[in-house]
Amino acid sequence: MAAPRPPPGRLSGVMMPAPIQDLEALRALTALFKEQRNRNLGTIGVAVDLILRFRELRVEQDSLLTAFRCGLQFLGNIASRNEDSQSVVWMHAFPELFLSCLNHPDRKIVAYSSMILFTSLNSERMKELEENLNIAIDVVEAHQKQPESEWPFLIITDHFLKSPELVKAMYAKMSNQERVTLLDLMIAKIVGDEPLTKDDAPVFLSHAELIASTFVDQCKIVLKLTSEQPADDEEALATIRLLDVLCEMTANTDLLGYLQVFPGLLERVIDLLRLIHVAGSDSTNVFSACASIKPEGDVSNVAEGFKSHLIRLIGNLCYKNKDNQDKVNELDGIPLILDSCGLDDSNPFLTQWVVYAIRNLTEDNSQNQDLIAKMEEQGLADASLLKKMGFEVEKRGDKLILKSTSDTPQL
Template sequence: MDCSSHTEAPESFTRIEAFLQLLPVNDNNALQILDQLKALRNLCAVDPMHQNIIAEHEEFNAQLHKLLFNNNSTVEIPQNILLIALQLLANAIVQNPNSQRNIWRQHGDAIVECCHKPPLGRHTDILLMIMYNVLKGGAVSNMEQQSLSASVCVWQTIVQERSEASCEFLHFIFEHFIVYGGHNTVRYYAHLTPMQRISFLEYLVNYLRQDSPNGRIHQFLLKYITKEFNIKSDRILVCKRDGTQASATVEADSLPAREGYALLRVIASASGSELYGDSYAKEQSLFLNVSSLLRCLAQVGKQSQNIFTPMTKLEEVALTSDISRDFESEVSFELKTLLVRCIANLLYKNAVNQGYCIDTQLLPTLLECTNMDARNPLLKEWSVLAIRNACFGCPEIQAMIANMTNQGAAQNDIIDELNLDMGALRIKPNRG
């Protein structure tokens, strides 16, 4: 930094020199160091000149980096010093492309590495705030992939740790990608690891459940998700033949299968939303895909006892059951419900899909799904809605339903075990 002898040095430069002379941090100088950092933080709001001085001072940034990210000292740095130091970095880059480039060059990799480390807290949001401002400023090229990967990792930590930390800027970063990113976001998504893609999709499901609070998901991203599901849905169901006996298994530990499941969850949520329903009106290939998959699952569930076989026995679903609850973590859990939910949404006021419903003889499968299945919560309710939407405005399907013959109540082991008859519950007293 060139400061002529006849010119008074800017206050930010003076403060930096004072900070460097005080190092290393100890119990005697902690308050003085804190005062210098606070002063520098506040100067950033006065004039961009101070931001540039701070961002361009190599020795100051080297010491700040050591303090924040790789401090090997036996002396524990007070949390208030670390917090003010992070706030200083954040203030130094506000609306200043030059300081953004310099700060990210010196600290960017460490910010990405540290932002998702538990426990999450106030420092997490400040690190994300720095990342967001640099991302939106556009002064640093080729950081989008890095930012999306880091944000997904933060979301993974939130879910794994069940953290209640407020990470406001995490949602701002995701908004940048899912609302405005479009084609670029699709490219960055494709370069995530399989587990990161699954976590990104889980974030989208959470976003949809909250009615898209920061804006509509970009239509190109939704279309890409549909395309990816159509490609990867066959990985969910893996059919194997043993002689003349056909069976089916799910690649339980297969990431492609789990990604296909995650893609389906997004589609099930989005296709039923008023914001996105119209985007699926002409997705006939999607309707045919989910219908075919549902029929396959129903068929293989009957062939042998497997993970697609409905759980309808009381001994299987009771809280006192000896049967492991591991099935709730399998890809098969809630899979039929999601498929029927998609079908119900895609049939709504859609004459073309109603025609495909007739052509593919989907109705009998939907009727079978109205029976209870502990593997698929709310399957009955979604099946009833799907049948209703199939019938709505479609005389052909209405006639098919009208011409069916009532042969009595469907067999249900739980109803039999509970002695349910005509809506009454008869409990046998224990006389033992």
């Protein structure tokens, strides 16, 4: 009979690293549990307890880290494609294991714990995350630190973005940097290779309400960038990213109609365009037109493209919508948009978006066409600029007609 194995040694209350043969045995078990027939639900609780012990030790020896990783891989394999195992893993692991591992300094431990979370989540368990927002925010932070890791990305795009309630609760509690990360992933989902499905549309309508209402309430924060005092770039960047999301949402036919009638959105966009246009003209700041690219890290890079995107959003909101076309006219938005067209390396494609907005503002709208024609006659609109945009003014008797030229606009 073989002699019993001696218990693991301890030093100052800390368990010594596991022998090499133990690590090999754990690796072998991990591999065996990839096969469903070898899974034993009774081992899950023990495995979770061991993993939490590893985390509590906070010892960074290679052998201990290897055992830590193998334990997480074991849980991931045992839960894969097995609902019974997933339920038991969730019962034992939530929330302590995820709170302990998702913010661990070891990249593999973060990746493996993310895999377990992704595998175990379902619609019912998503509700539990709403009561444990730190876990959800840790996932966003994990993606922020490891954008190449697929598991945090999939958790956010395949689970979090399907829960408007969770997203709203997360957004309120996040740092501005984390908000930017979440908004970037929302954009990635909207413009991805796979279009939003019919099931996605109602969810993203709820996201649209959050994004639009937050932008309407907070968009003037970007004006802090004009201050001579150092501004909170992250706060401004989060607001700027809201505008980016709105541009992509209004390019989606399922979301456009809702945002075209969103209270105060069009008015606030025009108001903000006027404010940054005046600010950029009156003094030199991040909203001033420039003819050279700023160095990387320059504060103006935070606001790059902001004016272009405001005009793009106005164009989208006026697409085949006469009420919004008329509203822009009433708010003196058309002269403002025309006056914004000029050389500005801080706003790539500015001329293209002005052309796009003017076309949407004048389509089947004689009042707006007449306004631009009279501006040209009075010298308030540059005829060469209109020609560059693909328009010309023709006088027929006492009436001025704005018409599209046969030439392609010189963009």
